[in-house]
Amino acid sequence: MLTEIQSRESSIRPTRNRVGSESIVLNIAMDKQRPIQKTLSGSDPDWVALMQRVRDHQDRAAFSDLFTHFAPRIKGFLIKSGADATMAEECAQDVMTTLWRKADQFDPTRASVATWIFTIARNRRIDMLRRQNRPEPEELPWGPEPEPDQADVIALQQDSVLLTEALKTLPAQQRDLIEKAYFGDLTQSEIASLTGLPLGTIKSRIRLALDRLRHLMK
Amino acid sequence: MNIKHHLQDDTLLAYAAGNLPEAFNLIVAAHVSLCDECRAVVESYDSIGGAIIDNTEVADVSADSLAQTLARLDTVTREPRSTPRPGTLPAPVQNYIGGDLDAVRWRPVGMGVKQAILSTSDTASARLLMIPAGVAIPDHSHEGTEMTLVLKGAFQDEDDRFARGDIEVADGSVSHTPVADIGEDCICLAVTEAPLKFKGFLPKVVQKLVRI
Numbered sequence: 337m338l339t340e341i342q343s344r345e346s347s348i349r350p351t352r353n354r355v356g357s358e359s360i361v362l363n364i365a366m367d368k369q370r371p372i373q374k375t376l377s378g379s380d381p382d383w384v385a386l387m388q389r390v391r392d393h394q395d396r397a398a399f400s401d402l403f404t405h406f407a408p409r410i411k412g413f414l415i416k417s418g419a420d421a422t423m424a425e426e427c428a429q430d431v432m433t434t435l436w437r438k439a440d441q442f443d444p445t446r447a448s449v450a451t452w453i454f455t456i457a458r459n460r461r462i463d464m465l466r467r468q469n470r471p472e473p474e475e476l477p478w479g480p481e482p483e484p485d486q487a488d489v490i491a492l493q494q495d496s497v498l499l500t501e502a503l504k505t506l507p508a509q510q511r512d513l514i515e516k517a518y519f520g521d522l523t524q525s526e527i528a529s530l531t532g533l534p535l536g537t538i539k540s541r542i543r544l545a546l547d548r549l550r551h552l553m554k
Numbered sequence: 555m556n557i558k559h560h561l562q563d564d565t566l567l568a569y570a571a572g573n574l575p576e577a578f579n580l581i582v583a584a585h586v587s588l589c590d591e592c593r594a595v596v597e598s599y600d601s602i603g604g605a606i607i608d609n610t611e612v613a614d615v616s617a618d619s620l621a622q623t624l625a626r627l628d629t630v631t632r633e634p635r636s637t638p639r640p641g642t643l644p645a646p647v648q649n650y651i652g653g654d655l656d657a658v659r660w661r662p663v664g665m666g667v668k669q670a671i672l673s674t675s676d677t678a679s680a681r682l683l684m685i686p687a688g689v690a691i692p693d694h695s696h697e698g699t700e701m702t703l704v705l706k707g708a709f710q711d712e713d714d715r716f717a718r719g720d721i722e723v724a725d726g727s728v729s730h731t732p733v734a735d736i737g738e739d740c741i742c743l744a745v746t747e748a749p750l751k752f753k754g755f756l757p758k759v760v761q762k763l764v765r766i
């Protein structure tokens with residue numbers, strides 16, 4: 337079983353040119369020109385506010401709302417990544433427990449709640465299926481300001497909503513390919529074909545948030 | 555920090571998607587620890603993962619799943635925000651060493667070069683290298699991709715100079731001879747898909763012994 341899983345690890349080939357001629361440039365509409373119309377909330381609850389209640393007040397009702405929405409999605413993600421239902425159920429509980437344990441580390445200027453949950457679920461998957469540690473980058477030191485700027489939070493969360501919507505409207509074949517990469521099912525050369533993803537605004541927002549953090553440290 | 559040599563987008567995407575062997579995850583995490591540019595790229599790829607979680611087919615959890623998890627929360631200690639660990643080695647590397655540079659257990663491999671192998675899954679290998687000032691790493695060719703991240707000092711290869719935070723990516727077709735700068739010993743994290751083969755440097759048996 338171990339060999340089978342390890343064979344899914346892609347081998348790495350350096351590609352010198354950033355966007356090769358073979359690259360499929362997926363036209364995710366995330367460019368700056370597009371006006372942001374969709375509001376943060378839409379029909380969804382404000383996940384960031386729920387996370388902040390978990391963080392600041394250890395609020396179990398808020399945690400339960402997050403669990404009800406995200407646990408079945410985490411389980412679905414893990415099943416698609418090759419876990420059986422029992423294992424996926426167990427791991428979904430682990431992931432939600434980690435969300436509680438690490439609530440202080442959630443930074444809404446750099447990630448949506450779904451993105452943060454994805455990173456926890458991905459790391460749990462690597463641990464579970466490959467029995468490997470997943471090295472994470474050093475955390476950036478937090479600035480002296482206890483609360484991030486609300487405008488930054490809203491902007492990043494809106495971009496994330498747009499990205500989710502954009503992904504939905506992709507042709508099924510392209511969407512499939514991206515999902516496969518995140519379920520751990522693509523080789524490195526197939527992954528290289530995806531690097532044309534234009535993530536413009538979200539990337540520059542994160543860059544801005546990182547710059548601010550670095551600035552606060554000084 | 556003035557980093558000139560970065561990781562390719564496909565490597566950063568594979569890191570975010572969780573598709574790399576452990577040793578390569580480590581060198582990406584180490585570079586990203588020093589490089590905000592690549593960190594922003596990784597985090598934007600993470601956000602695609604978030605969109606996939608948002609859009610994915612749900613799989614119903616069992617009826618008592620929430621109750622079980624709520625019960626577990628009582629036994630959990632909350633983790634505070636981590637405090638930075640200043641040092642020569644970025645935090646993810648320190649986690650493998652159990653400390654900073656002074657905790658590294660070097661082994662000599664000849665010509666004054668020293669190494670310390672880090673324990674990762676065996677599909678790829680990671681080690682720290684210490685190259686004395688002005689010394690060349692013996693000419694070697696390798697199978698598959700090799701990545702070298704400078705953590706201290708600098709080295710020069712045929713084309714470029716690499717200083718702290720810079721990462722050099724070479725594939726099997728390149729036979730290169732990096733030379734450490736004169737001023738200072740050079741410390742690097744090096745990751746390979748396959749064991750290195752030094753040409754005319756050490757006999758095969760010794761290679762196996764010291765796991766170069």
Ligand SMILES: [Zn+2]
Pocket residue numbers: 557559560561585589590591592593
């Ligand atoms: Zn970089």
